[in-house]
Amino acid sequence: MRGVYLVTDRGLCLNRSLQDVVLMAVRGGVSYIQLREKDLPTSDFIEEAAAVKKILLPFQVPLIINDRMDVALACGADGVHLGQQDMPYDKARKLMGEKAIIGLSVETWEDVESVEKLDVNYIGVSPVFATPTKTDTKEPWGLAGLRKIRAFSRHILVAIGGINISNAQAVAEAGADCLAVVSAVCSADDPASAATELKNIMDEVTKKRG
Amino acid sequence: MRGVYLVTDRGLCLNRSLQDVVLMAVRGGVSYIQLREKDLPTSDFIEEAAAVKKILLPFQVPLIINDRMDVALACGADGVHLGQQDMPYDKARKLMGEKAIIGLSVETWEDVESVEKLDVNYIGVSPVFATPTKTDTKEPWGLAGLRKIRAFSRHILVAIGGINISNAQAVAEAGADCLAVVSAVCSADDPASAATELKNIMDEVTKKRG
Numbered sequence: 250m251r252g253v254y255l256v257t258d259r260g261l262c263l264n265r266s267l268q269d270v271v272l273m274a275v276r277g278g279v280s281y282i283q284l285r286e287k288d289l290p291t292s293d294f295i296e297e298a299a300a301v302k303k304i305l306l307p308f309q310v311p312l313i314i315n316d317r318m319d320v321a322l323a324c325g326a327d328g329v330h331l332g333q334q335d336m337p338y339d340k341a342r343k344l345m346g347e348k349a350i351i352g353l354s355v356e357t358w359e360d361v362e363s364v365e366k367l368d369v370n371y372i373g374v375s376p377v378f379a380t381p382t383k384t385d386t387k388e389p390w391g392l393a394g395l396r397k398i399r400a401f402s403r404h405i406l407v408a409i410g411g412i413n414i415s416n417a418q419a420v421a422e423a424g425a426d427c428l429a430v431v432s433a434v435c436s437a438d439d440p441a442s443a444a445t446e447l448k449n450i451m452d453e454v455t456k457k458r459g
Numbered sequence: 460m461r462g463v464y465l466v467t468d469r470g471l472c473l474n475r476s477l478q479d480v481v482l483m484a485v486r487g488g489v490s491y492i493q494l495r496e497k498d499l500p501t502s503d504f505i506e507e508a509a510a511v512k513k514i515l516l517p518f519q520v521p522l523i524i525n526d527r528m529d530v531a532l533a534c535g536a537d538g539v540h541l542g543q544q545d546m547p548y549d550k551a552r553k554l555m556g557e558k559a560i561i562g563l564s565v566e567t568w569e570d571v572e573s574v575e576k577l578d579v580n581y582i583g584v585s586p587v588f589a590t591p592t593k594t595d596t597k598e599p600w601g602l603a604g605l606r607k608i609r610a611f612s613r614h615i616l617v618a619i620g621g622i623n624i625s626n627a628q629a630v631a632e633a634g635a636d637c638l639a640v641v642s643a644v645c646s647a648d649d650p651a652s653a654a655t656e657l658k659n660i661m662d663e664v665t666k667k668r669g
Contacts, residue, residue, distance in 0.1 A: 290544035291526055316501055319529035323550045334500035340533045 250371055250405045251455060252280035253447045254429040256315070259286070261435040270440050271301055275308045277444030279434070281427070283330050285315035298324035311350055318344060328352070330373065333360060338367050352407060356387040361398055373429065374398055376410020377420060380431075392423040399424025414446050421454035460581050460615045461665060462490035463657045464639040466525070469496070471645040480650050481511055485518045487654030489644070491637070493540050495525035508534035521560055528554060538562070540583065543570060548577050562617060566597040571608055583639065584608055586620020587630055590641075602633040609634025627657050631664035 255274045259267045271282055284301060286294045298320055302312050311327035314320050316335045321328070328350025329341055338353055345351060354373040355361045364372055376389050390398070395408060408425035413433040420428060428451055437443035465484045469477045481492055492515060496504045508530055512522050521537035524530050526545045531538070538560025539551055548563055555561060564583040565571045574582055586599050600608070605618060618635035623643040630638060638661055647653035 291546050292544050295546060295550070317529060318532070319527060319546060319554075322528070322554050323546055334502050336501050336505060336529060336533055340505070344529075344532050 250281070250407065250427045252427060252451055253278065253434075253444055254281040254283065254407055254409075254427050255279045255434050255444070256283045256285055256409065256429055256431045258431050258435055261432050263436055265440075267297070268300055268304060270435055272304050273440040274434050274444045275305060275310050277434075277441030278448040279310065279444045280448075281311055281313060283313040283315055283429075284320075285330075286317075291317075291320065294320045295323045298326060302326065313350055313352070321345065321349075328370070330354070338364075338369060342368070354409075355398070361402060364404065365402060369404060371405040371407045371427070372398075372402065374406050374408045374425070377408045377425075378411025378416070380411040392419055395420065395423040395425065414443070414450070417447050417450040418454060421451050425451075427451070460491070460617065460637045462637060462661055463488065463644075463654055464491040464493065464617055464619075464637050465489045465644050465654070466493045466495055466619065466639055466641045468641050468645055471642050473646055475650075477507070478510055478514060480645055482514050483650040484644050484654045485515060485520050487644075487651030488658040489520065489654045490658075491521055491523060493523040493525055493639075494530075495540075496527075501527075501530065504530045505533045508536060512536065523560055523562070531555065531559075538580065540564070548574075548579060552578070564619075565608070571612060574614065575612060579614060581615040581617045581637070582608075582612065584616050584618045584620075584635070587618045587635075588621025588626070590621040602629055605630065605633040605635065624653070624656050624660070627660040628664060631661050635661075637661070 257267055262270045284298055302324055305312050313328040313330050314326045315330050318329050318336055318341055330352045332354045341351055350370045352371040352373050353364055353369045354375045356375055374390055374395055377395055379389050405426045407427040407429050408420050409429035412420055412428050412430050417428055428447055434440045434443050467477055472480045494508055512534055515522050523538040523540050524536045525540050528539050528546055528551055540562045542564045551561055560580045562581040562583050563574055563579045564585045566585055584600055584605055587605055589599050615636045617637040617639050618630050619639035622630055622638050622640050627638055638657055644650045644653050
């Protein structure tokens, strides 16, 4: 996994539909889309996910569903993202199958250690910085925490929380394989060019790593 | 399906744990348990469902999960109950398999007509009477509505909404195959004897039907 990973928040799309923002984001070069919906009825969430999947198909961008494996299975999503309060990883893997992309958030060092034995596809380092878009999180990891996880973990690291154009390079250099953003793209004047800028920053750092 | 069907509401269990109330209810003769949780994190819901499944096993009482097919799959529940805003029936059947118990709520006459072609295991006639325990419902069906559905539908009818000892016989006589209750058991001084009383009323009416 490389590049920019958009986590959606319909409330931050500034009068644009979530589907429009997703389309702009993938046109701009986003590599992964995660749909996060905490308040939608199940049927609406499935409908939205199916519509987004259709948008992503020509771009071959995987669709990942936050928490709700029922929605992921119903819409044929490519994976699920699990928080520490979501379905246990082993159950999700069994139900989603070997090919599914399954990521797990780590919010404490204990989480980092315990995920080491699991064959997750990535870990979400959450939050790197304090962020107003998700309020149920623990202390931010900061760049130092991210570096520490990079040195310890065998997993792909998706960094999330307060990442934007001004700090993206530092986050990439601290060891993130992938930059996950919410408002930096959802609330950008131009989501496509915001995605492109973030992608370019990530690509530059990846290139230097060789 | 026959007898009494308990839909849980942890907020109505009067300082008793939900698991204790479930155990008392099945000892009293409840035939089905539906877990309904709208605010629990997924991991907690799965844990609770697994614990309840263990309680039900010796009684051979099926466990049905409201809405959340992910939770049902993760805990190995016997079925799911779907509202009109939940996963579409066809998707749920495909994912849960042929043996799963899948029920669907009907809140309008349109719902009643459209469910006729589906192989649901039962329909939930919801609400029969106005009820404070679920506020997102349509107009109550009343006994006349229940009779009308009985005359029209080929399905097993589980009546829900405001059913208690004082009106259980009338609901059964209007055509319910199964009485679903929430507070009549969850909030009863003695959930076991409340369940037994409701079961006896239902059994009497079923016997008279021959």
